[in-house]
Amino acid sequence: MITTNENHAAKTRFWNDEKTRGIIYQVVTAMLVAFIGYYLISNVQDNMAKQSIASGFGFLEKEAAFEIGEKSIEYSAADSYGRALVVGVINTLKVSLVGMLLTTMLGTIVGVCTLSSNWLISKLGTIYVEIFQNIPVLLQLFFFYALFYEAFPGPRQALSPVAGLFISNRGIDFAVPAQHFAWSYVVAAFLAASVIAFFMTRWAKKRQEGTGQQFPSFWIGLGLLAGLPLLTWVVCGAPTELDIPALKGFNFQGGQNISPEFSALLFGLVLYTASFIAQIVRAGIQSISHGQSEAAMSIGLKTKHVLSLVIFPQALRVIIPPLTSQLLNLTKNSSLAVAIGYPDFVQVAGTTINQTGQAVEGVALMMLVYLTLSLLTSVFMNWYNKRIAIIER
Amino acid sequence: MSTNSEVADIKPPAINVGVLGWVRSHLFNGALNTIATIVVLLVGMKFIPQFIQWAFIDSVWFTSGKECHEATGACWSVVTQNIRFNVFGYYPYEHQWRPLVAMIILVSMLVYSRDWKKWNRRLGYIWLVALFVMGLLMKGGLFGLVSVESTKWSGLPLTLLLSFFGILASYPLGVALALGRQSTMPVIKAFSVVYIELIRGVPLITMLFMSSVMFPLFLPEGVTIDKVLRAQVAIIIFTAAYVAEVVRGGLQAMDQGQYEAAESLGLNYFQKMRLIILPQALKIVIPPTVGVLISAFKDTSLVVIIALYDILNTTKSILNVPEWTGFSTEAYIFVASIYFVFCFSMSQYSRYVESELEYKAEEK
Missing domain, CATH: 1.20.5 (Single alpha-helices involved in coiled-coils or other helix-helix interfaces)
Incomplete structure (x- = not known):
């Protein structure tokens, strides 16, 4: 050889x-x-x-000298560029996380609707998917943003469908409970209840696998989640005072405001992405062969158990990978905020580039932030995917 | 005696057949569905007449902006009065027939070549001629056509230009990247993986920012590249990464035997790929590829952010004129329907290809 x-x-x-x-x-x-x-x-x-442009990331320490309309942490024009960028990242995260949650829910509902045996419902679902999928998301953002400014009245004539809720061209204002020490305890109680419910479900599952005895963990968990915070609230003196938005001058004071920019961005992103998720969910459910549901019914499972124990766990495996990439798309598309003036990371970074001229560093930061977000999302979804994958014996 | 043989056919109950039967089985099967149908019908009855009233009955179609502000319905005049600026943007008014003809050529060429059975060498030459004619019409400067700067290209022609060439150039780049990713050479594989993952991890907007603010720094002094071209390059670079991932799917779906058979015939790498693997792999990924192309088409609207005047931006600038402010719903509906027509026909095409491919697979 x-x-x-x-x-x-x-x-x-x-x-x-x-x-x-x-x-x-x-x-x-x-x-x-x-x-x-x-x-x-x-x-x-x-x-x-x-062009005597400085290089390096020294500018992060310098004074930003521009205001940001929406911020979740303390920030003023006197703060540094670094802090301004952090405000931007938080805004991006805020809209992405809320958007991911809502779009998954809406997409699942629409996806199930398109499979409905009701002709009207399934046609409506299909029309929704076709329309929202085939129109650029940026155009949808412009549309919703313009809708806020043109279709809704000024604060003085604000629409008020429910007492305490006002919709005007300044955004959505709604009443929130007034400051009281009880509310922080209520939140803590809710978190504690979630942790207890989580471990209880795990214990109940283990016991059922071991002994076959069932445990009504769903109802008890629900009771815990509702009951514990309620109990805390009553113990702390049951404060009922609300902070209701009131018209002062040209705008609302008090309550909680959701800006038109945030609402338009959220609306556009959620409606657009949900149309893709609906298709993914539909394809996932259709991929499960009919024999599976027939087999499940023939061993005597109820309809809801057929869905929750047989169809859904299998469909999920088909759904998760494309769903991940859609949720990533939503995060990336949230950068279109720059077009309607919501101060997300790209907008803040864009302003920074304009002021300092340090385009290379600015664009590098943008890429870094989005790469990190993409990586984190896909790590999480891969972990989840692995958890629900078929365990072959 | 013959009564037995004359038994009339028993028809199913009237409620189970015909329109009634259809309504019963499709709209009122079960309590939940009945409730859903009724709710949908009620909501529809409330809003559809309102919409028709607004869009058609109370609407104005060919008036000035002033009369629009007085009308109670939709102001379609914002579309009809500005249609030429909306579609052609800043292209010189008296020469706007040229982009129109170019667009008609492009669309009819695309429609003609939709069937891949017609793809042959002759069609390739026809495409080359068509591209040359289109370029000539847009740019001018020959045969007595007045030269038009590319900075004046705007509106729908710009949208189509960016998406068509974005798609055209990104496709071979994407195929090359996919092959690079499958390669056994570590350096080439590493470059491809880094490129694909890097681009797919960031939004297109950062690429466009790069092309508009960062790219001028990359060039030696005195050299400038046209803004449209820079945006075009950004779109190509971006789309290529997505095409690459789709093509990789096709390459992975290929049977290993195909590779081995090609090698045992003594074909070298390029022959193997060009003659055996790619023709099959690319065909099975036509539907997802069209999906990528649809996104690329929609994504060209992002050039608004770097101040290029595509059809979305011309609409925005019409709405900035005081005469027409306040009618964005109507104007955006018009642009949305243009995008919808293009994207919807592309997705229908991909469905047609898909069913065609499935049909072929079954025949085997």
Whole structure:
């Protein structure tokens, strides 16, 4: 064998040898990329030196000198660029997380609707999917934003479908419970109840697998989640005072306000992404063969158990991977906030670039933040996917 | 005696057949469905007449903005009075027939080549000629056509241009990246993986920002590249990563035997890919590819953010004119329907291809 190989090696010219060729290709590619990179970087350095733009991330410490309309943490124009960018990241996270939750719910509902045996409902679902899927999300954002400004009246004539809720072109204002020490305890009680319910469900499942005895963990969990906070609220003196938004001057004071920018962004993102999720959910449910539900029914399961124990766990495996990429798309599309003036990360970074001229650092930061978000989402979804994957015996 | 043979056919109850039967089995089967149907009908009865009243009965169609503000219904005049600016943007008014003809050529070429059985060398040449004619019409400067700067290209022609060339150029790049990702050479594989994952992890808007604010820094002094071209490159780079992932799916779905058979015939890598693997792999991924292309088409609307005047931005600038402010619903509905027509026909096409492919698979 060895001798034949040697003979073979002697006969072929080295550029005809697959291995050598591979190495040559790779070296050439690497050199080409390195050369282009070097060329671009040296150009950037030249240009920045000529336009006297600073380089490096030193600007993060400097004073930002611009205001941000919506902020979840303390921020003023006197704060640094770094802090402004953090405000932007938090705003991006806020709209993405709320959006992911709502769009998953809406998408699932619409997806199930398109499979409904009711002709009207399934047609409505299909029409929804076709319309929202085929119109650019940016156009939808503009549409909803314009709707807020044009279709809704000013604060003085604000629509008030329910007492304490006002919809005007300044956004949605609604009443929230007035400040009271009880509310923080109620939140704590709710969290505690969730933890207890979680462990109880696990224990109940283990016991059922071991002994076959069932435990009404759903109802008891629900009771815990509702009861414990309620008990805390009563114990703390049952405060009922509300902070109702009131018209003062040209705008509402008090209560909680959701800005038109945030609402339009959330609406657009949720409606757009839900149309894709609906299709994914529909395809997932359809991928389960009819025999599965027939088999489940023939062993005497009730309809709701057929769905929750047989169909859904299997459909979920088909649904999760494409769902992940849609949720990632929602996060990435939230960057369109810049077009309607919601101060998300891209907008703050864009302002920073305009003021400092440090485009390279600014764009690098944008990419870094979104890459991190994408990575975190896919790590979480992969973990979840692994958890629900078929365990082969 | 013959009574037995003359038994009349027993018809099913009238309520189970015909319109009644259909209504019963599709709308009122079960309590829950009945309630749902009634709720939907009630809501529809409340809103559909209102909408028709607004959109058609009280609406005005060919008036000035002033009369629009007085009308109670929809103001479609915002569309009809500004249609030429909306569609062609800043293209010189007297030469707007040129982009119109170019668009008609493009769309009819696309419709003609929808069936892949017609794809042959001759069609390729026809496409080359068509592209040349379209470029000539847009740019001018030859045969007595007045030259028009690319900065004046706007409206629907710009949207179509960005998406068509974005798709056209990103496709081979995407295929190359997918092959690179499947490659056994570690360096090439690493570059492809980094490229694909990096681009897919960031929003298109960062690429567009890069093209508009960062790219000028990359060029040596004195060299400038047209803004439209820079946006075009950003779209190509972005779309290619998505095409690559779709194509990779096709390559992975190929039977290993195909690779082995190609190798045993003594084909080298390029022959193997060009003659055996890619023709099959690309065909099975036509439906998801069309999906990527639809997103690319919709994503061209993002150039609004870097101040290019595509059809969405011309609409926005019409709405900024005081005469027409306040009619965004009507104007946006018009633009939305244009996007809808293009995207919907593309998705119908992908469904047609899908059913065609499934039909073929069954025949085997």
